[in-house]
Amino acid sequence: MSINYSERIPNNVDLANDRTLQRALEHWQPRFLDWWHEMGPHDFESADVYLRTAVGVDAQGWASYGAVKMPDYRWGIFLADALADRTIGFGDYYGQPVWQQVPGELRSQFRRIIVTQGDTEPASVEQQHLLGHTCPSLYDLRNLFQVNVEEGRHLWAMVYLLHAYFGRDGREEAEELLARHSGDVDKPRILSTFNEPVEDWLSFFMFTYFTDRDGKYQLKSLAESAFDPLSRTCRFMLTEEAHHMFVGETGVGRVVKRALEVMKELGTDDPAAVRRQGAIDLPTIQRYLNFWFTSSLDLFGSEVSSNAASSFANGIKGRPDEGQYEDHICREATFDLSTPKGTDTVSLRNAMNEVMRESYIKDCEIGVKRWNMQIQRAGYDLRLSLPHHRFRRGIGAWANLPVDPQGRLIDRGEYDRLLSGWLPSEADKAFVRSLMQQAKAPGKIAGWIAPPDRGINNLPVDYEYVRLA
Ligand SMILES: [Fe+2]
Numbered sequence: 001m002s003i004n005y006s007e008r009i010p011n012n013v014d015l016a017n018d019r020t021l022q023r024a025l026e027h028w029q030p031r032f033l034d035w036w037h038e039m040g041p042h043d044f045e046s047a048d049v050y051l052r053t054a055v056g057v058d059a060q061g062w063a064s065y066g067a068v069k070m071p072d073y074r075w076g077i078f079l080a081d082a083l084a085d086r087t088i089g090f091g092d093y094y095g096q097p098v099w100q101q102v103p104g105e106l107r108s109q110f111r112r113i114i115v116t117q118g119d120t121e122p123a124s125v126e127q128q129h130l131l132g133h134t135c136p137s138l139y140d141l142r143n144l145f146q147v148n149v150e151e152g153r154h155l156w157a158m159v160y161l162l163h164a165y166f167g168r169d170g171r172e173e174a175e176e177l178l179a180r181h182s183g184d185v186d187k188p189r190i191l192s193t194f195n196e197p198v199e200d201w202l203s204f205f206m207f208t209y210f211t212d213r214d215g216k217y218q219l220k221s222l223a224e225s226a227f228d229p230l231s232r233t234c235r236f237m238l239t240e241e242a243h244h245m246f247v248g249e250t251g252v253g254r255v256v257k258r259a260l261e262v263m264k265e266l267g268t269d270d271p272a273a274v275r276r277q278g279a280i281d282l283p284t285i286q287r288y289l290n291f292w293f294t295s296s297l298d299l300f301g302s303e304v305s306s307n308a309a310s311s312f313a314n315g316i317k318g319r320p321d322e323g324q325y326e327d328h329i330c331r332e333a334t335f336d337l338s339t340p341k342g343t344d345t346v347s348l349r350n351a352m353n354e355v356m357r358e359s360y361i362k363d364c365e366i367g368v369k370r371w372n373m374q375i376q377r378a379g380y381d382l383r384l385s386l387p388h389h390r391f392r393r394g395i396g397a398w399a400n401l402p403v404d405p406q407g408r409l410i411d412r413g414e415y416d417r418l419l420s421g422w423l424p425s426e427a428d429k430a431f432v433r434s435l436m437q438q439a440k441a442p443g444k445i446a447g448w449i450a451p452p453d454r455g456i457n458n459l460p461v462d463y464e465y466v467r468l469a
């Protein structure tokens with residue numbers, strides 16, 4: 001197949017004149033499409049979907065809207081504009097000019113980080129493979145597909161870096177990104193959250209709120225990288241990522257809103273009564289939140305990490321918004337870490353994962369506050385909350401310890417007894433699944449979720465965002 005590059009693959013990396021890159025992509029692109037057919041949104045290949053496609057990096061180019069069949073989506077390759085005279089913003093090489101090539105001695109570290117990021121992108125598409133069948137509205141269906149095609153493009157973004165800067169190793173890694181699959185027993189995705197099933201839309205909204213936000217923080221830290229093409233790629237990805245978290249925040253907000261409407265109608269906050277009316281009660285929403293938030297916390301890794309220290313020292317990965325800090329070298333600085341044995345003072349460089357996790361948690365609080373404002377305005381004392389970061393950890397100093405959602409170490413037996421009440425039970429999941437019925441007429445919204453406040457790109461909410469074939 002010969003490809004008209006600028007038409008088929010919108011890009012700002014001069015693909016039309018780069019034979020090496022073309023050859024690598026010619027080999028990879030058909031495999032990507034095979035993967036999309038098999039693992040992408042199930043059953044909607046002939047539907048016309050109102051999607052935005054990035055065709056440039058400026059304000060007009062990055063969000064061009066129109067009806068597209070998803071297999072024809074133009075997955076492009078974009079780097080944010082280069083910043084003139086950019087210098088390295090942290091670590092041992094602070095102040096030196098940024099790199100346009102990967103230094104030989106840092107190759108495998110850079111490759112591993114790009115592969116790990118790249119692996120999450122197709123993983124989430126696989127996790128959301130069947131959700132289209134149970135969409136609560138065409139508006140939501142379109143948002144799901146928008147997220148899916150953009151995660152596909154994020155995979156392209158990482159594959160571009162592997163192809164363009166890592167030679168044969170990079171090409172092999174690019175193949176592997178299509179060979180591992182979410183939840184696969186033999187070849188799972190690299191990070192555990194990306195192997196968790198996303199079987200209902202409440203999970204989808206929690207995933208886009210909490211897990212895509214981990215993506216945001218990873219991208220922010222890579223946007224600081226001394227390797228300029230990586231930095232520019234991630235900066236552009238962040239513009240797309242914002243929409244995914246919008247889908248999560250407004251999605252959960254609409255589920256909360258519907259619960260409040262039903263509570264008001266019935267004059268009670270009794271979960272069983274709310275459920276009988278076909279809405280999702282707030283305690284169930286809290287349990288879903290607990291699951292996805294804690295799972296996402298582990299994605300930042302151990303509190304103390306020599307890998308994180310070396311990534312920072314070598315200019316590979318900075319702190320999100322590195323510019324806000326005063327000390328960008330952090331050679332002498334220390335960090336006080338709370339561990340089960342007491343406070344441990346460690347080198348700040350070794351604690352970079354924890355620094356990132358802390359800023360992530362602060363960002364997560366913002367949406368929770370908004371959801372709670374709704375609950376408060378409706379006149380209820382109930383509140384949603386983020387569980388403590390020590391709760392249900394699988395990685396780090398607090399891994400597998402009996403910690404309650406308030407962060408207290410409790411008796412193991414008590415923990416085992418209470419844990420099922422803090423997480424979605426099989427009955428919760430079965431109930432939420434029972435509500436998942438496809439609403440496919442324009443403007444129709446499922447009964448368990450409130451309609452969105454506005455449509456996409458100034459179109460009305462009842463616009464036919466997906467024309468089913
Ligand atoms: Fe992504």
Ligand SMILES: [Fe+2]
Binds near residue numbers: 215241244
């Ligand atoms: Fe995302």
